[in-house]
Amino acid sequence: MRSLAPNPVIFFLFFVLFLSAFPLMAEERKAGEKLVLNDAGIEYVFRWCPPGEFTMGSSFEEWYESRYPYDFNEPRHTVRLTRGFWLLETPVTVRMYRKFAEETGHDSGKGLNGLGGFGWRDGKIVQSEDIDWTDPGFPQTDDHPAVCITWEDAVSFCRWLSERLKRTVTLPTEAQWEYAARAGTQTVFFFGDDREEMVHYGNVVDETFREKAGFPKSPGIPEFRDGFFFTSPVRSFRPNPWGLYDLYGNVFESCLDWYGEYPTESVTDPVGPPVGQYRTNRGGSWDFLIRSARSGARSWDAPNVLDAALGFRLCIPE
Ligand SMILES: [Ca+2]
Numbered sequence: 585m586r587s588l589a590p591n592p593v594i595f596f597l598f599f600v601l602f603l604s605a606f607p608l609m610a611e612e613r614k615a616g617e618k619l620v621l622n623d624a625g626i627e628y629v630f631r632w633c634p635p636g637e638f639t640m641g642s643s644f645e646e647w648y649e650s651r652y653p654y655d656f657n658e659p660r661h662t663v664r665l666t667r668g669f670w671l672l673e674t675p676v677t678v679r680m681y682r683k684f685a686e687e688t689g690h691d692s693g694k695g696l697n698g699l700g701g702f703g704w705r706d707g708k709i710v711q712s713e714d715i716d717w718t719d720p721g722f723p724q725t726d727d728h729p730a731v732c733i734t735w736e737d738a739v740s741f742c743r744w745l746s747e748r749l750k751r752t753v754t755l756p757t758e759a760q761w762e763y764a765a766r767a768g769t770q771t772v773f774f775f776g777d778d779r780e781e782m783v784h785y786g787n788v789v790d791e792t793f794r795e796k797a798g799f800p801k802s803p804g805i806p807e808f809r810d811g812f813f814f815t816s817p818v819r820s821f822r823p824n825p826w827g828l829y830d831l832y833g834n835v836f837e838s839c840l841d842w843y844g845e846y847p848t849e850s851v852t853d854p855v856g857p858p859v860g861q862y863r864t865n866r867g868g869s870w871d872f873l874i875r876s877a878r879s880g881a882r883s884w885d886a887p888n889v890l891d892a893a894l895g896f897r898l899c900i901p902e
């Protein structure tokens with residue numbers, strides 16, 4: 585008579601198969617691997633950023649040579665990220681943001697000091713009550729990065745999309761942003777130290793901008809033409825080694841943290857100070873000099889600032 589007990593050999597084989605499936609799902613996932621999520625006809629493409637350790641910040645020499653207009657605030661320190669995360673391949677686009685605004689009726693508020701958004705009017709950057717994400721003062725198609733998005737707007741968007749996708753969607757921390765941008769590099773930019781190479785990787789203040797904005801020639805402005813005066817459609821430039829586009833230039837990207845001084849010692853999974861006045865953002869923009877687009881360069885804004893230089897990128901923590 586056949587035994588009803590499970591065949592030990594088959595049981596063992598299933599057990600081995602069961603164990604072997606897990607490394608494929610977690611440990612062996614490659615940096616830059618894609619995750620494509622869909623909601624209401626909109627595609628969100630994320631790239632995998634594995635757990636790891638890196639040196640955050642840059643050298644005093646790098647900062648000094650860039651003539652960054654703030655005190656040295658990016659001293660190098662070791663950061664360990666114990667959990668991997670998915671980062672949106674591009675900044676959040678107008679198409680994505682419009683869906684959120686239409687569905688929720690979200691109101692961005694009146695901006696810094698209640699005086700509206702910063703955008704382009706009559707050949708210069710001004711603050712005006714009629715400037716917001718629907719009209720920053722220059723043409724924006726659905727494939728351009730959403731701009732004039734406050735930190736508070738960005739967090740509201742994340743909350744909304746978390747419910748839609750049934751997953752936690754948030755802003756990256758400053759450490760996660762820099763870790764992903766560096767993608768294992770320690771140079772000024774992920775493509776090396778030569779800022780002239782930026783012409784292939786990001787939309788910054790270039791010769792075209794200088795001419796149209798009527799700026800004088802200056803050592804901070806490169807001679808190249810990147811092809812865009814205002815924002816550029818996302819993916820117009822080459823990605824970084826982990827498949828992330830538009831990290832440098834185009835729009836600054838809000839991060840989760842309050843702005844504060846870096847720790848002097850090694851840290852694990854840093855999230856910034858517990859309280860603060862400004863929120864961090866990263867990467868430079870179409871109307872800022874290349875020096876703001878360095879991997880280690882830090883910037884910050886009040887959480888209610890509406891600025892045509894400021895957008896955001898999404899993070900799904902593992
Ligand atoms: Ca440009």
Ligand SMILES: [Ca+2]
Pocket residue numbers: 675830831832833834835836837866867868
């Ligand atoms: Ca950017």
